[in-house]
Amino acid sequence: MLIEIKDLRKKYIMGEMEVEALRGVNLNISTNEFVSIMGPSGSGKSTLMNILGCLDTPSSGQYLFDSIDISSRTDDELSEIRNQKIGFIFQTFNLLPKLDALQNVELPLIYSGVEKHLRKDLAKKALKRLGLENRMNHKPNELSGGQRQRVAIARALVTNPGIILADEPTGNLDTKTGFEIMEIFKELHQEGNTIILITHEPEIAEQADRGIIIRDGLITKDALNTTIISPNKTILTQV
Amino acid sequence: MQLEENVQAAFNGLREHKFRSFLTMLGIIFGVASVIAMLSIGEGAKREAIKKYQQLGVNNIIIRDMDLSDKELESVRAKFSPGLSLKDAQAIKDIVPQIVDLAPQAEKKADVKYQDKSIKATLIGVTPSYSEILNYTTESGSFVNKDHQNRQLKVCVIGTDIASKFFTVDDPIGQSIKVDDQWLEVIGVLNSKSLFTETVGELASRDLNSDIYIPLSTFHKRFEKEKLLSSELKQITIKLEGSENISQISNIVENLINRHHFNNKDFSIVIPIELLKQEEKERRIYNILLGSIAAISLLVGGIGIMNIMLATVMERTREIGVRRAIGAKKDDILSQFITESLVLSITGGVIGVILGLTLSITISLSTAITTSVTLYSVLIAFLFSVLVGVTFGYLPARKAARLSPIESIRYE
Ligand SMILES: Nc1ncnc2c1ncn2[C@@H]1O[C@H](COP(=O)(O)OP(=O)(O)O)[C@@H](O)[C@H]1O
Numbered sequence A: 001m002l003i004e005i006k007d008l009r010k011k012y013i014m015g016e017m018e019v020e021a022l023r024g025v026n027l028n029i030s031t032n033e034f035v036s037i038m039g040p041s042g043s044g045k046s047t048l049m050n051i052l053g054c055l056d057t058p059s060s061g062q063y064l065f066d067s068i069d070i071s072s073r074t075d076d077e078l079s080e081i082r083n084q085k086i087g088f089i090f091q092t093f094n095l096l097p098k099l100d101a102l103q104n105v106e107l108p109l110i111y112s113g114v115e116k117h118l119r120k121d122l123a124k125k126a127l128k129r130l131g132l133e134n135r136m137n138h139k140p141n142e143l144s145g146g147q148r149q150r151v152a153i154a155r156a157l158v159t160n161p162g163i164i165l166a167d168e169p170t171g172n173l174d175t176k177t178g179f180e181i182m183e184i185f186k187e188l189h190q191e192g193n194t195i196i197l198i199t200h201e202p203e204i205a206e207q208a209d210r211g212i213i214i215r216d217g218l219i220t221k222d223a224l225n226t227t228i229i230s231p232n233k234t235i236l237t238q239v
Numbered sequence B: 001m002q003l004e005e006n007v008q009a010a011f012n013g014l015r016e017h018k019f020r021s022f023l024t025m026l027g028i029i030f031g032v033a034s035v036i037a038m039l040s041i042g043e044g045a046k047r048e049a050i051k052k053y054q055q056l057g058v059n060n061i062i063i064r065d066m067d068l069s070d071k072e073l074e075s076v077r078a079k080f081s082p083g084l085s086l087k088d089a090q091a092i093k094d095i096v097p098q099i100v101d102l103a104p105q106a107e108k109k110a111d112v113k114y115q116d117k118s119i120k121a122t123l124i125g126v127t128p129s130y131s132e133i134l135n136y137t138t139e140s141g142s143f144v145n146k147d148h149q150n151r152q153l154k155v156c157v158i159g160t161d162i163a164s165k166f167f168t169v170d171d172p173i174g175q176s177i178k179v180d181d182q183w184l185e186v187i188g189v190l191n192s193k194s195l196f197t198e199t200v201g202e203l204a205s206r207d208l209n210s211d212i213y214i215p216l217s218t219f220h221k222r223f224e225k226e227k228l229l230s231s232e233l234k235q236i237t238i239k240l241e242g243s244e245n246i247s248q249i250s251n252i253v254e255n256l257i258n259r260h261h262f263n264n265k266d267f268s269i270v271i272p273i274e275l276l277k278q279e280e281k282e283r284r285i286y287n288i289l290l291g292s293i294a295a296i297s298l299l300v301g302g303i304g305i306m307n308i309m310l311a312t313v314m315e316r317t318r319e320i321g322v323r324r325a326i327g328a329k330k331d332d333i334l335s336q337f338i339t340e341s342l343v344l345s346i347t348g349g350v351i352g353v354i355l356g357l358t359l360s361i362t363i364s365l366s367t368a369i370t371t372s373v374t375l376y377s378v379l380i381a382f383l384f385s386v387l388v389g390v391t392f393g394y395l396p397a398r399k400a401a402r403l404s405p406i407e408s409i410r411y412e
């Protein structure tokens, strides 16, 4: 089992107010699953995803990632896990604006200490695979939204992490570009990667193998998708 | 492992915010420049002083006959003081320990003429030992020797200024000049001596390059005393083997002469090395003062850097979050921001060094102040700027490193 979560809770304390964003989540995800997470705004999707990605820690409960108990890891160890085992993709891309595409993709490799030449080679390869070979030296503000998200995906993939966590990756993209990004995720899934993706759009969620719905910090539905719709078909029905 | 990237990124940031970076570095720039300029002034003064006192001899004790008015002279002679004399010199030579040699000298103001030119100069009667004891060398010809002294010859050695005033075309050696009513043959021209710009003890400031040196015996035989009651000698310079016991020996000398002069106190003793030490002590206080001022400006520079680094960390919270999310450790963030503040302070330091050198050269070219930049002062200033960078960059960098990854990446 790649991800094992038991009775996970997360409380935010803001002054007098106490918000319980996760109220006892149980979840198992195995390697090479393609999971979508849906739910209304504020239901705790991002909170869950950030804990899954070792960016945040739960208030209580257990999280085993790759059989490692995350709560007993040091900050440095968590950094290493994020660096080497997890690829995170955000709605707002989170590229560094002053670095060009290639430099952005190189970043994770810098932190894992990969030697310069190898690093550049790996980063170029990742960008090429996402069809950005002609955009390597463009800064984020010289790229379209779809291209930026591709750079972000290249950055997530470059260390070959095995699991991709994407928090509303198509949220800032138009429908067509969104589906193009989804095609990439599907391809990555076919190659053996585990994909967990948060989305608002049912058409996107339907493309995953397994659909989870969260409401008020609890999983209310967790089922395998029976109808697999090709993205092209969806676009056609929409147009 | 990522030093290169950090430095690269820091320089990119610096280029991107040229004006802001410049303002930030200003404190460091002025701090370093003032450290270098001030130290160079101090060092220049030190070298000047050493040169000055070396000329007087660091192992020497100088006894000067006091400048007295006619009335005062009458009074001391009435109280049995013969004034400074060759007898004193002989007694010192016989009694004082650790003495290498001594040089008696007589002095008077004289009118000097050559062809149609005439000037006033100081005529100095010396023994051959004089040149060795006081480090006099000739640029042409030779100094007064034993033969000149024994035979009371009418020869003279002149300072460079006199030589250049009188002998614009002729070779001065072998020419005769008229001093008061005596004709003297020029046998040597002295190398240039730096002039005393200030009075050292009883030694009045004067231009040593306008003096005329003749054998002491000739002086006594051929020239009238400046005043009727003037002493036989104006000065005795004693050279010792070393300077360790110089003040005790000077006490012995003082007692001896006091006895000869019946406690008339008509002479004074100058010990160049003690004056040098005294001056060094004064200069140390001055250096500490200047150093503190410079240190304060470096401190202010450091605070400027800290201020801007704190602002930078705030501004780039999101960047920090992103870096942490993709695997940067706390130490990676820490070193990134310390590198940035180091790049700021070192760049400021380098500009400061250049400004300091320029300042120091400008001062020495445009004023009478001598400056001397030492490698050591440049290193000190530079090290200080590095220190400031690390010290004042640490707090903001630590703040950056301690930001929670998730809080920072959500930061708007
Ligand atoms: N850092 C935080 N501090 C306080 N409250 C937070 C914080 N992050 C999330 N929350 C709250 O927790 C709840 C879940 O948020 P989130 O996980 O972002 O929801 P979603 O991603 O499903 O829209 C919301 O009520 C949100 O306001």
Ligand SMILES: [Mg+2]
Pocket: A045, A046, A047
């Ligand atoms: Mg969210």
